[in-house]
Amino acid sequence: MRKIFLSLLYALATFSLQAQTNPLTASQGKTTLNFSLSSQGEPKYTVKFAGRDVIRPSALGFVLKDKTSFDKNFVLLSSEIKNVDETWQQPWGEVSQVRNHYQELTIHLKQNTTPAGLLDIIFRVFDDGVGFRYHFPKQEGLNYFIVSDELTQFNLTGDHKAWWIPGDYDTNEYSYTNSPLSKVDAFPVRDAATDIAVREVADRYSVQTPLMLKSADGLYLNIHEAALVNFPAMQLHVDRTTFGLSSSLVPDAVGNKAYLHAPFSTPWRTIMVSNKAADILSSKMILNLNEPSVIKNTDWIKPMKFVGVWWEMQIGKSTWSYAKSADDVDASGKLIPSGKHGANTENVKHFIDFAAKNGIQGVLVEGWNVGWEDWFGNWKENVFDFITPYPDFDVKALQDYAKAKGVNIIMHNETSGSATNYERQLDTAYGFMNKFGYTSVKTGYVGRIIPRGEHHDGQWMVNHYERVAQKAAEHKVMVDMHEPMRPTGLQRTYPNWLASEAGRGNEYNAFSTGNNPEHETIMPFTRLIGGPMDYTPGIFKIKGYSDVPGRQVHTTLVKQLALYVTMYSPLQMAADLPENYEQHMNAFQFIKDVPVDWDDTRILEAEPGDFVTIARKGKGTNDWFIGAVTDENARVSTINLDFLDKGKKYEAIIYADGSNASWNNNPEVYSIKKMTVTSKSKINLVLAAGGGAAVSIKQL
Structure with a gap:
């Protein structure tokens, strides 16, 4: 109204x-x-x-x-x-x-x-x-x-x-x-x-x-x-x-x-x-303060959860590239496979199977197209063509396989910073996506920008990102942009621009010193003020994924669950490997249940750098979900459930840190309990140091 x-x-x-x-x-x-x-x-x-x-x-x-x-x-x-x-x-x-x-x-x-x-x-x-x-x-x-x-x-x-x-x-x-x-x-x-x-x-x-x-x-x-x-x-x-x-x-x-x-x-x-x-x-x-949507019919724009061939490459289990280097070729000039290429047909089918089994709508595949042997650091304009797959990635067979299982494959277009090259090929790239049934694309701009001398946050690139959103809308393609300027609410004008990275995401826990325990209590007050973030939450193997001594995710497992509520995005990745989820399917149930689109949101408590607790009501349902995260300090939070409908009963499932858990000691231990609640109920959430709590509340 x-x-x-x-x-x-x-x-x-x-x-x-x-x-x-x-x-x-x-x-x-x-x-x-x-x-x-x-x-x-x-x-x-x-x-x-x-x-x-x-x-x-x-x-x-x-x-x-x-x-x-x-x-x-x-x-x-x-x-x-x-x-x-x-x-x-x-x-x-x-x-x-x-x-x-x-x-x-x-x-x-x-x-x-x-x-x-x-x-x-x-x-x-x-x-x-x-x-x-x-x-x-x-x-x-x-x-x-x-x-x-x-x-x-x-x-x-x-x-x-x-x-x-x-x-x-x-x-x-x-x-x-x-x-x-x-x-x-x-x-x-x-x-x-x-x-x-x-x-x-x-x-x-x-x-x-x-x-x-x-x-x-x-x-x-x-x-x-x-x-x-x-x-x-x-x-x-x-x-x-x-x-x-x-x-x-x-x-x-x-x-x-x-x-x-x-x-x-x-x-x-x-x-x-x-x-x-x-x-x-x-x-x-x-x-x-943004203009209304320029897309009149938005029925084709569908928020979703997804898994993907991504984290395994971040932690070194597989690679984006097909060969070890661009010079690793045989006598006929063909690349010699390294045996570690992640975006191969059989591996992608493994992710499709996991997604279909668990009601996950999408599978992201990075490293599927030729060019990754020579993509970064050379300030090279013509790297990717966005339509030519590696020999071990069967585009048609995989799309047929995914479609039969009710799963969407998410295209990946890394530009290596060459925006000029990408703009020349936008129609070709999105036409390719239309032909093979890809509904969404994750773009990337890692590296120095071409046109040379321009910056990611300058006027030329601001206009480029908008042109990408416009062209994607013409082809009815949804976009998740990585390495753009931080968002400023343009998702209202271009609702097919579902999410951006534009901040320090969960990936930094894979290849660097990572994100400190207070990071996720600051981001809602900073990066997320302008719009949704593809933070890639859901890492369950908190330690032991890297050969680097001491490297780990700086949260508990349960805090990773809570991020699906506190770090808002209509595109939410279950970022870890299927085998790591299969060891904790009772905890993975929260990821399966939590929506990515909401009718209502209540900020229950918040203090930047210390804690954030948010409750959200799933779109078109009477179900609520709560996420609570804390910094390096443990805390107890008492939550009043007076936002629930009066006179109704609900089942609350509380995913909590284990009694001896902390982000750096026993981070993967947790407990799950069920209770009946009403609008008059209060629940106590016990958050470990660097931890969190996640609650699903479903009407009985």
């Missing part, structure tokens, strides 16, 4: 200098936005929450390549206020319906210079924060133009506690650092992250968004952006003395930031704020 209430208040006047300095205000609930012009005609804004300062007076504006300044000498032409309260339906998501309730203040500015530049600033004030964007109207003297710098500031009220990663142009795959803003130093973190393939941090005091903050007086803030289209990703420069943050756009190969054509609207800059951490996780501001 859609309900829209609009009220328009127009204020058209010529303002004196004194009037310009008086603030214009918009508010919603506890959040208030004030806008004013300084005596020099500089646009400024402030934000308050429940009467408390959140953002001190902060500048707005741009500098263009031709030195044109869009940050001062403005007068106010007019302003408009609009109130919106609507509800819209998601094709998939954490909730089925989203309320979009805000007050919008639009500011129309004109410079008192020659030429007289025009600039609009649009603020939307929600119960849980503020979003704002710039609009360059069509105007004389500004047609095609180049942005040199964005001057947006977020001046904070103190030395807030921050959970941050470096402002890297090419990766978001760092572990999070927790420090006051005054201690931010990106260079040592960058230099220590030798497990990341490509890194470029130009500013020592830069951090990536979403940036999670907590003030000394208990306010939680999150700064990010929404609807990133035709613009570079925004990072933040930290002033360690004044605690001001300023926008820093990712440059292109020649140092420019954005190439624009008026009229043009920038992405939204977002500030979430609450005195409750849980409110940050439940916010729908990012989604609401």
Whole structure:
């Protein structure tokens, strides 16, 4: 049901200098936005929450390549206020319906210079924060133009506690650092992250968004952006003395930031704020600031769980490549098989059989196509053609086999960073998928980007990722993108763009020092703020999968179950090997049962870096699922089940860490118990150090 209430208040006047300095205000609930012009005609804004300062007076504006300044000498032409309260339906998501309730203040500015530049600033004030964007109207003297710098500031009220990663142009795959803003130093973190393939941090005091903050007086803030289209990703420069943050756009190969054509609207800059951490996780501001779906019929878009030929290659059991190297050929020039190639027909059938037996909808196959012997590190443009399989991968036979078992094979298109090569072949690659019945693709961009000199998070690649989503939609293909810029809610506009990686996933436990126990308690407040993540949870063999001494997953087995609820994605991989699941089929039952699409979500408790507990209601059912995760500290959580339907009885199955479990000692021990519960019940969840709890609640 859609309900829209609009009220328009127009204020058209010529303002004196004194009037310009008086603030214009918009508010919603506890959040208030004030806008004013300084005596020099500089646009400024402030934000308050429940009467408390959140953002001190902060500048707005741009500098263009031709030195044109869009940050001062403005007068106010007019302003408009609009109130919106609507509800819209998601094709998939954490909730089925989203309320979009805000007050919008639009500011129309004109410079008192020659030429007289025009600039609009649009603020939307929600119960849980503020979003704002710039609009360059069509105007004389500004047609095609180049942005040199964005001057947006977020001046904070103190030395807030921050959970941050470096402002890297090419990766978001760092572990999070927790420090006051005054201690931010990106260079040592960058230099220590030798497990990341490509890194470029130009500013020592830069951090990536979403940036999670907590003030000394208990306010939680999150700064990010929404609807990133035709613009570079925004990072933040930290002033360690004044605690001001300023926008820093990712440059292109020649140092420019954005190439624009008026009229043009920038992405939204977002500030979430609450005195409750849980409110940050439940916010729908990012989604609401994106445009509605451009895909009219979304019936073909199907969230799913999947297994795949992937983890075995991460841990060295098999390889992506068919031969040991590109030079390992016989007298006729054909590659000599190494005997370790994972994406072979028989091995893929093994995964299809496991998926079919356990009601898993998909099987991902990486390393199926030629080129893996020479794919990484050479900055080579033409590596993969996305249609030619290795000799031991029978495309037609496997697709027939999977179809007969009711399983979808998920295509894998690794580009090795060569976006130009991929764009030339998009129609060919997706036509191949259509021919053989592949409904989804996982893309990858490991390596330095081609066009050479461009960055993963720059304007050219932002546009590339959108072009991929558009082309995939034309072919009715669902997409899971790896190594893109961090998401900004575009899953609303392109619901076939189901998930992204764009963060430090579970895979780092396979080939590096891994992810520390607090990692999964931070990610919901940072990386997942913008959209779903393909985190690849579900590793059951916590130790003993690697020959490297001490290498292990830094969680308990039960925490891996809980991640299916706390790390939201409509694509969830059961990432471990079938044989490891077969040793724990009673625990694997939770993975079989847990949905990937939801009607409702409740954030029951949360504190960044410490713990997260979330309850979700399965789409079209009366069944609820709870996931709880903790950091390196054990804890007991008492959960009130008052979200259940009153007067109904449910069976709760509680998957708990063993009494002597911890992430580094006995991580695979667990207990399972059943009990009858109602909306009046409370359950105690005992979480081991680095552990978790998972609960399925089904109506009787």
